Amino acid sequence: MEKELKEALDQVIGRIAPFHEQAALDAKAHSDQLTKPTGSLGKLEEIAFRLAGISGSLWPDLSRKAVVVMAGDHGVCEEGVSAYPKEVTPQMVLNFLGGGAAVNVLARQAEADVYCVDIGVNADLEHPDLLSRKVVRGTANMAKQPAMSREEALQALMAGVQVAEELAEKGYRLFATGEMGIGNTTPSAALTTVLTGLSPEQSVGRGTGINDESWRHKIEVVKRAIAVNQPDASDPLDVLAKVGGAEIAGLAGFIIGAAANGCPVVIDGFISSVAALVAVRLAEQAKPFLFASHLSQEQGHAVVLESMGLSPMVQLDMRLGEGTGAVLCFHFIDAALKLMQEMATFASAGVSRE
């Protein structure tokens, strides 16, 4: 089973098309004709060039947008690493489905649809709009044993791939990643430490808002998880299974699946970015499809983004997750494309350039 899953994943990775350098250069050539000093729209120009390179067409239609919120629970919560109880995970899933969470509000404003996926929640959840893809009923406590088996990690990755395939099939062309899982900044910090070499003191943050004492304890928990499981940093699947989480694996698979379908993905804060790092370690080809949205307040986020060569669009001191920062940045993606499509050229507007 594990072998079949790995083969299926490798097959999806093999479908990721290379970046169209020429389309990106053509977009830049067009941009340089527009009525503005060269490069003056800054990152908005870079966004437009990269979107052209991803799609292979100068101005892709990215009007159909979705944010995918993967939800899962974490056995490591029994160590006391979060400021909130684990019951919040299923409760928030119902809130997403009812349209009342922060990400729902921002998605409505950005004209994006919200898809919530139960990939590892430790509760029986039923709702007509819920994508039920449960791989585990919460992970095991990584401070004592591997959070997941290698097979479970692969199942979660492939479940994420499947969600991307289905949404691409429905016509969505631009995605944002989001997550919900009380305790998930702890496995995210452990993954950061193992995959980037950052110390636990620098990768562990305050998450939902723990105090100094709990923060020091959380660092010890991350150190213990790494000591107990001895994840092999050169094997991203091993690291993901031992000190990761189902929603992190699901998002990594989703990113790979979106890239295989030629769709750009805007990644959210710390947890989503760690999932993206796992995706990139599994499939380097997925990297050009990624856009960083905001810089989270969570310690360690900047290093995770830097390790992928990504620079965030904004810094709003947010630390929520759910895909909130990513959905907000859909507005910048829309703006970048509109500017390139609608601005006059020096020639058409009769504006002198020398």
Ligand SMILES: Cc1cc2ncn([C@H]3O[C@H](COP(=O)(O)O)[C@@H](O)[C@H]3O)c2cc1C
């Ligand atoms: C009501 C509520 C809504 C949330 N939405 C996202 N998170 C965020 O907080 C959690 C991570 O922080 P930690 O590791 O400290 O538990 C994740 O669920 C993340 O998505 C929330 C947390 C709460 C309490």
Ligand SMILES: O=C(O)c1cccnc1
């Ligand atoms: O950056 C994030 O995504 C984040 C930070 C703290 C808590 N939840 C999410």
